[in-house]
Amino acid sequence: MKLRNMSICQSWWLCRPLTKSLFSPQTQRFWCHSLPLSTKVKILKHKVEPLGISLDNSCLPGNYHNLFCPKCKGGQLMERSLSxxxxxxxEFAIWRCFRPICGWAGQVSADDKELDNKPDEESLGLEPLGPKLVAYFKERLISEKTLSRNxxxxxxxxxxxxxxxxxxxxxxxxxxxxxxxxxFWQGKxxxxxxxxxxxxxxxxEIIIVEGEIDKLSLEEAGYQNCVSVxxxxxxxxxxxxxxxIEKDTAYQYLWNSKDYLDKVVRIILATDNDPPGQALAEELARRLGRERCWQVxxxxxxxxxxxxxxxxxxxLHTYNHSIVANGPRFSNTWELML
Ligand SMILES: [Zn+2]
Known part of the structure; x- marks a missing residue:
């Protein structure tokens, strides 16, 4: 029954007159008629690659392709669910995953102007850290090398x-x-x-911390395999x-990072030692699978x-400090040297 539903979904999607139904006149204003077709396809390919959509040379304009969805990987049946x-x-590419649980959809335009809207350091008005902030980090034992690499x-x-x-x-x-x-505030x-x-x-094997500075601290201690919420x-x-997943807005960052997290065997939760930090560890473990989570x-x-x-x-401890993480079974421990 489930499978039948999926194929109905899929054919519904494929039969829709996509260009007419889903694109408003506003989108069309970005159309670029001047570039040769092969260049436009190249631009589209370049744009979808960072999203995890890999196109081979058989992906030609005008055809529909069933690809692997980078978000859900086609579920247990590993279906090629991405239309x-x-x-x-x-002029543009469009896609949707027909697995209802995923439903990932998007579009990119071959217009190069859109590339200009991608944030980079210049468009965000960023520059290398000045002496004042370098000193601020130095007090927190974070070196210029670590700051620069990150x-x-x-x-x-x-x-x-x-x-x-x-x-x-x-x-x-x-x-x-x-x-x-x-x-704190969030930019674009x-x-x-x-x-x-x-x-x-x-x-x-990865470590998850609660803030960017903790991630940098762990790098100073020799752990680069660390991310921060x-x-x-x-x-x-x-x-x-x-x-x-689609309603789990507060933890969307986990689902957006799913490709990276799926192959991880051991996750060390090194959140803050306070009630919110412990709550975060619990919420992360619920989503990542308790059996592979260890808590510092x-x-x-x-x-x-x-x-x-x-x-x-x-x-506060400039000497090597051994920190223990408890595994899913109480007898298991894992050590972190800070
Ligand atoms: Zn999907």
């Missing part, structure tokens, strides 16, 4: 604002700003993903089960308190 179409004159920048017209660039496949997909007074976002995503593209921690653990126990700071996070641990 992909380049319109006849090569493309940490500052706003060129407001020099005290740190800009954490969020990248995927080397391209900026988002940017988060932070003042020295710990005020194309895709909400984990911070440092490219660093886990080949990792089977983009939005900090929730107030408390939800009393309900996680909603379906931050060590005692003094008689009464514990360290709060990776950065605090590192700043």
């Amino acid at each position: 992909f179409h380049i319109i006849t004159d090569g 493309s940490v920048r500052q706003l060129s017209d407001e020099k005290n604002v740190i800009a954490f660039t969020y990248k995927q496949n080397g391209l900026i997909v988002g940017c988060k700003y932070r003042t020295m007074e710990k005020r 976002v194309i895709d909400k993903v984990l911070y440092g995503l490219d660093d886990i593209s080949h990792a089977t 983009p939005d900090g921690a929730p107030g408390k653990v939800s009393s309900k089960d996680p909603p379906p 126990r931050w060590p005692k700071k003094d008689e009464l308190s514990f360290f709060k996070d990776a950065n605090e641990c590192q700043v």
Whole structure:
């Protein structure tokens, strides 16, 4: 029954007069009639590749293609569920995954002007960190080398604002700003993903932290296989089960990073040692699968308190510090050296 539904969905999608029904006159204004067809196809190919859609030479304009969906991978049956179409004159490409649980859809135009709208450091008004912010990070034991490798920048017209660039496949997909007074805001976002995503593209063991600075701290300790959540921690653990993926807006960054996370065998949750941090660890474990999640126990700071996070641990303990993570079964432990 399920399969039958899917094929109905698929044929419904494929039979629709796509160009007429889904594209408003506004979209058409971007059409570029001047470029040769082969160039337009090349541009489209170039644009969809970072999204995980790989086109071979058989993908010609005017035809429909069933490809593997990079978001859901076609589910358990590994169906080629992504219906992909380049319109006849090569002006744009459009796609939709016909698995109802996924339904990923999108479009790109062959107009080069659209490429100009992609954020880069220049369009975001970013520049390399100045001496003041470099000193700020140095106090937190984060070196210029680590800052540079992670493309940490500052706003060129407001020099005290740190800009954490969020990248995927080397391209900026988002940017988060932070003042020295710990005020945060989000810049233009194309895709909400984990911070440092490219660093886990080949990792089977990863560490998830609660902030960009903790990610940088772990790099100082020798761990590059680390990512940070983009939005900090929730107030408390939800009393309900996680909603379906498409409605799970608060954790969309996990689903957008799914390709990277699916192949990971062990996930070390190194969130903050406070109630929101513990709630975040729980919400992450619920979504990532408890069986592969391990949770860090931050060590005692003094008689009464514990360290709060990776950065605090590192700043207050300049010597090597062994930190234990508890595995899904209590007998399992894993050590992190900070
Ligand atoms: Zn899909």
